[in-house]
Amino acid sequence: MESSNTQNNTYAKGLEGVIAAETEIGFVDGQEGRLVYRGYDISVLSENSNYEEISYLLNFGKLPNRKQMTEYLEQMRANSEVPQDTYDLIQTYGKKAHPMVTLRTVISNLASYDPRESDSSIENQKRIAISIIAKMPAIVGAIHRTILGKDILKSRSELSYAGSFLYYALGRNPDPVETKIMDTALMLHADHGMNASTFSALVTISTLADIYSATTSAISTLKGPLHGGANERALKMIMDIGSPEKAGPYLEAMVARKEKIMGFGHRVYKVYDPRAKILKKYASYISEKSDKKSIFETANKVEEIMINKLGEKGIFPNVDFYSGMIYYSMGLTPEIFTPIFALGRISGWTARSLEYLQNNKLFRPKALYVGERGPKTYISIQERQ
Numbered sequence: 483m484e485s486s487n488t489q490n491n492t493y494a495k496g497l498e499g500v501i502a503a504e505t506e507i508g509f510v511d512g513q514e515g516r517l518v519y520r521g522y523d524i525s526v527l528s529e530n531s532n533y534e535e536i537s538y539l540l541n542f543g544k545l546p547n548r549k550q551m552t553e554y555l556e557q558m559r560a561n562s563e564v565p566q567d568t569y570d571l572i573q574t575y576g577k578k579a580h581p582m583v584t585l586r587t588v589i590s591n592l593a594s595y596d597p598r599e600s601d602s603s604i605e606n607q608k609r610i611a612i613s614i615i616a617k618m619p620a621i622v623g624a625i626h627r628t629i630l631g632k633d634i635l636k637s638r639s640e641l642s643y644a645g646s647f648l649y650y651a652l653g654r655n656p657d658p659v660e661t662k663i664m665d666t667a668l669m670l671h672a673d674h675g676m677n678a679s680t681f682s683a684l685v686t687i688s689t690l691a692d693i694y695s696a697t698t699s700a701i702s703t704l705k706g707p708l709h710g711g712a713n714e715r716a717l718k719m720i721m722d723i724g725s726p727e728k729a730g731p732y733l734e735a736m737v738a739r740k741e742k743i744m745g746f747g748h749r750v751y752k753v754y755d756p757r758a759k760i761l762k763k764y765a766s767y768i769s770e771k772s773d774k775k776s777i778f779e780t781a782n783k784v785e786e787i788m789i790n791k792l793g794e795k796g797i798f799p800n801v802d803f804y805s806g807m808i809y810y811s812m813g814l815t816p817e818i819f820t821p822i823f824a825l826g827r828i829s830g831w832t833a834r835s836l837e838y839l840q841n842n843k844l845f846r847p848k849a850l851y852v853g854e855r856g857p858k859t860y861i862s863i864q865e866r867q
């Protein structure tokens with residue numbers, strides 16, 4: 483950690499290692515390779531649960547009983563309809579805008595239909611959270627259709643969260659296995675500690691702005707290549723390599739050029755990312771089913787070489803290494819990969835924003851001034867050199 487102590491104030495670049503909030507929602511154990519949502523291990527949840535339950539768990543504090551689940555699904559259904567203006571906006575942005583630009587614009591725009599967006603009571607902000615979560619599958623699906631130059635599909639509320647997204651995105655009914663795999667990917671992306679996008683959501687909600695604003699901040703932050711986006715680049719690298727026998731020389735050349743291998747390494751995990759472990763088995767299945775087996779075989783070889791080379795430095799595959807090839811094998815275009823990350827993370831962003839709001843404190847860190855202290859003499863523009 484790069485830090486220094488100045489006049490009793492600790493400076494930590496990028497806030498690395500600084501604890502800025504308390505949370506009961508989830509934690510990441512980078513040494514043990516555990517991701518936990520409210521006490522449940524992600525490996526247990528991904529086997530037994532589904533995205534809707536996880537969304538409830540994160541936002542309401544415990545797994546729902548049957549009645550609570552029915553009510554939550556009812557609320558989701560009642561809120562899932564997307565205004566026609568939103569679809570029009572998605573089409574206006576079309577192919578010319580980055581899909582994350584389109585996504586943040588339409589989520590921000592939803593606030594314009596809500597006369598109560600500024601009421602910062604927890605109940606009202608929770609209502610907004612559910613309304614956004616419920617609309618995300620149709621919105622991200624519509625952005626995918628627009629990128630492909632295809633018609634946008636409208637309401638299909640009888641499908642699950644993951645299933646309806648695949649329907650909206652692909653224009654066909656997904657099979658149960660595809661739905662389970664997408665459901666798992668969304669569960670694995672739902673929350674991940676105080677990452678940059680979650681932090682930006684908290685900064686925004688701490689001003690008593692609303693959940694539309696917090697979510698828009700989070701989406702903007704996720705857009706950056708250091709946060710979302712590595713899965714698209716990992717897939718591109720594997721496709722560039724082309725076959726398992728070319729992996730060795732390709733990676734040697736990258737290492738010699740001191741380039742980072744996409745989909746490897748993690749700021750927190752110094753062991754195998756538990757999410758990558760779960761996705762790997764699905765990547766194997768779906769790539770074989772969709773005639774993209776060579777992509778998985780190449781990836782497997784890349785993993786083997788990388789672990790031999792860099793495993794002892796704590797560099798292992800991360801969640802992005804296998805998620806891209808899963809989405810691609812399902813027929814999803816790489817430009818939509820980061821919005822799919824947002825589709826999963828939305829429940830974590832809202833849960834953490836609502837939690838922070840209940841014990842709110844405006845974020846206001848300080849910066850270390852390293853400029854001139856003066857006082858300097860002001861010289862008019864006519865006399866300035």
Ligand code: ACO
Nearest residue numbers: 708709712741742743744745746747748749797800801802
């Ligand atoms: N390939 C090759 N070497 C690597 C990689 C990698 N992917 N990741 C880290 N290293 C090496 C660095 O070169 C460095 O070596 P050195 O000590 O000899 O200089 C050492 O490991 C430490 O690297 P840092 O970048 O300081 O490690 P940090 O923990 O800060 O980086 C990060 C984490 C940014 C994710 C990095 O591993 C990386 O850039 N990975 C590739 C991009 C990627 O996959 N990002 C997705 C992360 S998961 C997510 O956001 C959902």
